[in-house]
Ligand SMILES: C[S@@+](CC[C@H](N)C(=O)[O-])C[C@H]1O[C@@H](n2cnc3c(N)ncnc32)[C@H](O)[C@@H]1O
């Protein structure tokens with residue numbers, strides 16, 4: 226399994242990276258939506274992208290819209306992992322094509338269960 | 347804590363709840379009972395033990411037992427039992443109960459309600475053909491505090507993050523600041539009641555589906571046997587039984603058989619039992 230971790234906070238990328246590697250994932254990281262999009266366009270394939278909402282340059286919501294506008298990434302699941310917890314924003318992200326949503330702060334169990342829900346565990 | 351105090355508490359807890367506290371679990375007892383002492387303004391555990399000795403069957407005793415229960419749970423715990431419920435067990439029950447249009451489900455260690463509400467959400471979201479049916483989800487537990495929480499249907503952000511697929515959060519919860527509240531559509535299916543699995547059971551209707559998950563692990567063999575025996579009387583002859591991930595009827599009660607489905611397994615009574 227391959228995961229793309231997109232967050233402007235290095236500590237969050239580290240925490241998620243550690244959790245996922247322990248589960249046997251191969252991970253790549255990106256510090257904002259733009260960087261993530263470039264990584265994807267270079268042809269790296271991922272089973273899942275974990276995406277923060279608030280980031281400089283291109284935010285997570287814009288990344289979801291960009292990715293979902295391109296059918297070649299249809300097989301990649303997107304899971305928002307963000308402090309954004311207003312129901313209206315949750316709905317907005319899901320409608321834009323995110324498959325799951327985790328509100329920070331999270332625990333390892335939370336991530337593990339969500340991966341099970343998405344069928345990538 | 348003296349060995350005598352530990353033994354007294356161990357015996358009391360086992361007697362009242364069947365929860366087995368092995369020797370060596372003194373730390374667990376202290377971790378759970380010290381906060382209780384502070385809350386009740388009791389000086390220390392030896393003082394608590396002295397008070398308990400003079401107050402059998404008191405609210406204090408109840409509080410000690412409650413403090414020793416492990417209430418750990420989550421929405422759709424382990425995911426697969428709820429897939430089996432959705433894909434196999436409920437569709438099958440709908441065929442069998444088509445003339446009655448009634449399905450009874452019992453969560454026999456309901457804790458803070460996530461299991462009951464997960465079943466309720468499955469019914470409402472995934473089995474629209476059950477609309478108009480009489481679906482009842484009874485949740486029982488030994489801890490009155492935890493039942494109050496279950497009844498409130500109020501969950502923290504961390505709790506709704508854990509195991510709950512996002513479409514269910516969006517459909518069935520209302521956000522209230524940092525907490526999330528289950529809606530009435532699902533709550534209406536549920537009922538929560540006190541019940542000690544090793545005490546007298548209140549009269550129960552035959553149940554079509556029983557969840558007794560992650561509670562038998564705390565009990566000894568003899569208690570498990572007795573509980574399975576009583577479950578056999580309450581479970582409808584064609585009903586389904588769901589156990590926790592590390593629990594099984596195997597080697598305890600051979601009147602049950604394991605039934606396998608794509609997503610996982612549950613149990614049914616053998617035909618001749
Ligand atoms: C770990 S929780 C399991 C909750 C849920 N069934 C699940 O699988 O997530 C165990 C529950 O069993 C309850 N319990 C323990 N001993 C009991 C007894 N003798 N009778 C009824 N409930 C009991 C505890 O209060 C606790 O809420």
Ligand SMILES: [Mg+2]
Pocket residue numbers: 232233234277278279280
């Ligand atoms: Mg951020």
